[in-house]
Amino acid sequence: MKQRKIKFELFILMFVFMAIMGCSKSTSSDNVVSPPAEKEITALEVANLMGNGINLGNTMEAYGHVSLGVDAETSAYETLWGQPVTTKEMLTAMKEAGFDSVRIPVAWTNAIDYESGNYTIKKAYMDRVEEIVNYALDADMYVVINEHWDGGWWGMFGSATSETREKAMELYVSMWTQIAERFQDYSDKLIFESGNEELGSRLNDVDVSKDSGALTEDESYETTNKINQTFVDTIRGSGGNNSERFLLIAGYNTNIMATLDDRFQMPKDSIANRLLISVHYYDPWSYAGSEDLASWGSESEYKAQNDVLAKMTKFTDQGFGVIIGEYGALPAKDGTIKENTVDYTKNILDNSDLYGYVPMLWDTSSFFVRQDLKINDEGLAKLFKDRSLSAQSSLSDEEIKENARKSLELGIAKGKEYDTSYVGPTLNGDEKAVAWIMYNSNDSNVSYSAGDTYDPSSKTDGVVASDVEINGAGTYTISLDFTGTTEGFANSVLFSAIGITNGELLFPGYIVTIKDVTINGDPYKMTGVPYTTTDDKKTTRVNLHNPWVGSIPVEARLPEGDLSSASATVLDNQTLGEVETISVTFEYGPAK
Structure with missing residues (x-):
């Protein structure tokens, strides 16, 4: 029988068995059971099972600490950046749209009065994060929660004052200690992520710490490695399932090339094969990050994407699962999908299938419209549905990889056709x-x-x-x-x-x-x-x-x-x- 089908059917049988035994009720208590089968899988295998992913963006990481204080209603933070209050139906619909995993970025200092030295996370905020986590787990999705930008408090690590740097680490450790304790008995389908794009040069940010900027690039790498190691040690030293939980390590700036630098080091772990690495992909920014009309699809753009994504096999070769924690092409200013968005997205998914990565679309109701409970573009809707774990469950891993190889070749051919429309200086090998x-x-x-x-x-x-x-x-x-x-x-x-x-x-x-x-x-x-x-x-x-x-x-x-x-x-x-x-x-x- 084919390998991926075996894994998928094993999980189906496991949950059917739990239902028969009365363990699979539709309540949050289900999610504190760690299925035995998950204990046997590695970081590479869990990446396979996470399938196609999406972010619940601009929601729990919407930063209202300065404007709202730390005692506002949780919904005030959740909706601050224009998103609706998250519902169980939204997560269920995401699963039905083809997403097998969801990343929930979180701004924990929304509910921490850290300026006064009090690092306790307000109970209501923790409760709300847990509620959304349970929505996703009940929808049979893998879930990632992290500590996101969060107003730039990360810049305290780059302060010229040692006391401020020490307070930054105290806040970080306290935060993850509380999170780990709250979720200690949750199954392996809940994954903790050490940070976001701030683990790197943004440790010198001056948003909060005005005397930040003291770290050289070498020191930024050293501090990033120290924070990631502290993250692993903190989680492993807490109770329950945290001793074996899958942990996602944020790369340097979550930039692929910066993370490939030998100065970035994965942390040491007390258990083998339970670490994953997170990077983001928005290249070229002129297309992916700009709201102005832009196009993508030249042969060199296809090749550039393929080349840089292939480099992350440095980590899979060492047994670390790779998660593309954010990617996507921002819609145009009028909200429409830009030209070639489906091609751009498909090529990322093809690379992910070929190398076993987890692609997690950055979304703020730009693609999956939460009020409508569906993908707003037919081409993207079909693409994501076709890449779901269930849609590919009848294929072996090698069949999935071979399909990806063929699709990547077709992309290059399409890029060559695209190039014929360009008029201007051209290159001929190394002759010009x-x-x-x-x-x-x-x-x-x-x-x-x-x-x-x-x-x-x-x-x-x-x-x-x-x-x-x-x-x-x-x-x-x-x-x-x-x-x-x-x-x-x-x-x-x-x-x-x-x-x-x-x-x-x-x-x-x-x-x-x-x-x-x-x-x-x-x-x-x-x-x-x-x-x-x-x-x-x-x-x-x-x-x-x-x-x-x-x-x-x-x-x-x-x-x-x-x-x-x-x-x-x-x-x-x-x-x-x-x-x-x-x-x-x-x-x-x-x-x-």
Whole structure:
């Protein structure tokens, strides 16, 4: 008999047996029974059983600590960000729509007066989280609960004051001790997640701790590892089923590439094969994160998605289950599904099927409309239904993987067809070098080919780019015009760089010397000296504004060789303002 079918039918038989024995009543007490069969499965196997997932977004993590205090009605927090009060029917309908697991992000400090040193979670808030957890468990879903953004208290870990850093850990440990105690007898279908995107560089956030920012990148990695280890130790040291519960470890920034960095280390555990790793996927942000009209589907975009998701096998090869805790393409401003959303989503699900990951759609009633109790797009509705555990229960694991491989190949072919509609500079293997300006606006609503893979189709609608082919040493000008976008401008800058694709291969050692930067037609004085470097040993890069660079790389190239004044942020995003146009003129040639 086929492996996945065996597992699925085993669980069906188990629950039928429990029903016959009078153990499967439709009450929350069901969820404190830990089915014996679950004790035999590993983190990789539980990822298989979690199937296709969804987030209950903008709900229990809606942050009202500052505006509502800690004693408001729980529903006031729950509905603060525009979502309805969660009902049992909503979770049941999610299950029927094809979702076998749900992630419930939680802002626990909504109900903690931590500023006064009182770390007790208000009972009503804990009760409400438990009630929603039971809705999901009663619907036969796996459930993940975490500690989400939560107003940015995480920045206390990056405080310049040791006392504040110690208080941050005290709060974290107290919080998880209480959560672990409340849910200690719940079955393995309830999974705890150590954090969210804040475990990483956002430990330096200044939302709460104004003197934060003290951690270097290395120290941020070290602190992230320490927090994750403390999470595991805290849960394992509590009572009941927590000694064996599956635990989900938040990756560094939950960013795939940052989590793959060897500085990120999975925590040690007292029990084998019970840890999973969580990362998020919103690439390219110009498509997934922007509300402006945007398109996706070029061959390079398919390949980029496939390549980065395949890298997470570093963790599955070590026995850690992989959960894509958030992914999705944000709808357009008018609420409609953007072009190619089904293709984008399907390719993520195909990769997940191939490698055994758990994809968990980020949703705030954008796709599954909670008031209507259904998916609002027919294509997505069919896709999610077809990927449910029950829909695939008749297939073996290898059949599922083979179907995924074929579908991924079809995606690449579809991307090649998509590329024929693009008119502009093109590449032919390694024969051409093209220079362009990578750009992401500060609100992420406007972008152009941000990343070392040159993809002029990866842009916000209305952006006009003047990219140039590089034929050797000389002077070149490249530019972007944002006046044709919905807003008519880019809101300052979140990230920008000059890229020369194939530059390192065709012109090794060449240096870019910026001669002139023009913003909105006026000369712009840079705030530092830009340098030439490469991240992938293929594309030459000059950072214009890259705040994620912790230190100037030793291999950076400058005409004079003196790196003391080199900067990765020569555009000042605090004063840049509205950017309608930007152009850069530079000299390109070998080091002198």
